[in-house]
Amino acid sequence: MKPEHNNRSRSRPTGARRDSNPLTRTYDSNGPDVKIRGTARHVAEKYLQLARDAHTGGNPVAAENYLQHAEHYFRLIAAAQAGPRAAGEPHPDDFEAENGDGGLPDRFALP
Template sequence: MARRTRSPKSKVVRTRLPRQSQNAQRNYERYVELARAEALKGDLIAAENYLQHAEHYLRSMHDEAHGGRLSPQPAVLPKPLLGHSG
């Protein structure tokens, strides 16, 4: 069986970022843009939802940039209740 040769159009182009980073970057930008559009329409709930999705991809890019190590997250302390002393 003869080998098929690829045409120049199907040539794979290598970039500096791995494919996962490219996808994460693209998804991050897409969700930020969706959030911006929803905020301009006045739907702040939908905008916040899209920003949370964007944050996920931002964390993915950060973790990948640091060798897959998860960065320590700051502890979230509960806010004291109003009128509660002590």
């Protein structure tokens, strides 16, 4: 074996390091008809905006789908912030509907 082929840096693919903090990690989300890249907060907010747009456009099925995608990322945020919570931090129970009519309009707000 030639010495120039014994390079350890070549054995590790570039970008092998992962951001272990879920709040600052970059996510690639493949939604129903859109790709979103960013932090969990950014992806969740984008899905909320898409849900609002679908709701005002008269497509409740798409709105619910986007809300479920947003909820996933809000749950990632809540799990990362588990433990003692300061006022205003999201909690998984905050994403449930609060009124009897399904709570759809209230679910478009940021927690």
